[in-house]
Amino acid sequence: MILSVKDVKKAYGKQQVLKGITFKIEKPQIFALVGPNGSGKSTLLNIITNLISPDSGEVEILGKSNKNPKIFKEVSFMQDNSVLYDYLTGYDHLQFIGDVQKIPKKEILETAERIGITSYIHKKVGKYSLGMKQHLLLTMAIVNNPKLLILDEPLNGLDPTSAIKVRNLLLDIYSNGTTILLSSHNLGEIDRVTSQILFLKEGKLIEEDISQYEETSYILTVNELEMAKKVLEEHIEKIRIINNKLEIVPNGMILNNIVKLLDREKVEIIDIEKKIRGSEERYQEIFMVN
Numbered sequence: 001m002i003l004s005v006k007d008v009k010k011a012y013g014k015q016q017v018l019k020g021i022t023f024k025i026e027k028p029q030i031f032a033l034v035g036p037n038g039s040g041k042s043t044l045l046n047i048i049t050n051l052i053s054p055d056s057g058e059v060e061i062l063g064k065s066n067k068n069p070k071i072f073k074e075v076s077f078m079q080d081n082s083v084l085y086d087y088l089t090g091y092d093h094l095q096f097i098g099d100v101q102k103i104p105k106k107e108i109l110e111t112a113e114r115i116g117i118t119s120y121i122h123k124k125v126g127k128y129s130l131g132m133k134q135h136l137l138l139t140m141a142i143v144n145n146p147k148l149l150i151l152d153e154p155l156n157g158l159d160p161t162s163a164i165k166v167r168n169l170l171l172d173i174y175s176n177g178t179t180i181l182l183s184s185h186n187l188g189e190i191d192r193v194t195s196q197i198l199f200l201k202e203g204k205l206i207e208e209d210i211s212q213y214e215e216t217s218y219i220l221t222v223n224e225l226e227m228a229k230k231v232l233e234e235h236i237e238k239i240r241i242i243n244n245k246l247e248i249v250p251n252g253m254i255l256n257n258i259v260k261l262l263d264r265e266k267v268e269i270i271d272i273e274k275k276i277r278g279s280e281e282r283y284q285e286i287f288m289v290n
């Protein structure tokens with residue numbers, strides 16, 4: 001067992017933020033914790049890492065209570081960059097962790113090289129960009145080669161180049177056997193790293209493998225909508241008109257054949273848009289209905 005969260009409850013005053021959260025991670029995997037602002041994601045991650053105490057419930061990491069300080073040799077938590085000191089260098093931060101956890105300098109420098117922060121490791125953090133800070137935080141989090149890596153909004157505020165780099169680093173870290181639990185608002189990015197989603201809604205967790213909902217559809221803009229539908233529904237099961245366009249789930253039928261069928265009936269295709277259903281659509285269904 002990598003992580004077990006049992007009936008965790010937490011209230012701030014009268015506001016019950018977590019209403020009994022239970023889930024398990026049994027084998028190395030990437031899990032994404034997703035929910036609207038204020039839904040309690042940071043609270044849950046802070047409880048898991050024992051930074052705050054729940055009102056009730058239990059957390060076990062690698063078979064031990066999260067109150068046992070020994071587990072933090074094998075678990076890391078990447079928080080936001082407010083934990084960094086502007087007047088220290090990146091290396092100072094890493095050295096501090098190295099001293100506490102008895103990690104040789106050589107290993108620290110190897111990790112820095114792997115994440116790609118070597119060129120600015122001796123500069124003061126006050127001079128770092130947001131992306132550089134995120135890379136340093138990630139280096140600090142993985143320098144002990146953790147079995148479980150927990151990250152609160154690792155992609156927050158990153159430009160696309162840095163987000164792609166951090167995403168690839170996470171996949172690389174995962175492929176080396178580390179289990180990752182991350183919170184994020186960036187559903188497009190999440191789809192690229194995992195299909196295992198923990199949706200946090202009104203203090204309860206909805207755990208889903210959203211790959212079961214993933215499907216590719218095409219949105220066709222045509223000059224003869226009804227005619228196009230009539231022609232295609234003989235061949236395609238999932239077909240509907242929305243917003244004056246035709247949405248089809250081709251289910252194995254190649255686009256070329258769809259175009260040919262329409263062409264034969266002289267239906268003109270004005271535009272084709274490909275849509276891949278992923279965590280964003282599932283998020284809408286869970287949080288935005290009603």
Ligand SMILES: Nc1ncnc2c1ncn2[C@@H]1O[C@H](COP(=O)(O)OP(=O)(O)OP(=O)(O)O)[C@@H](O)[C@H]1O
Binds near residue numbers: 012035036038041
């Ligand atoms: N120390 C605290 N005292 C009182 N209320 C708090 C405290 N920490 C969090 N809250 C409240 O608990 C709720 C959950 O906050 P939390 O930061 O866990 O949510 P979140 O899902 O991480 O939000 P975001 O996506 O905006 O980061 C919010 O309504 C927040 O205002």
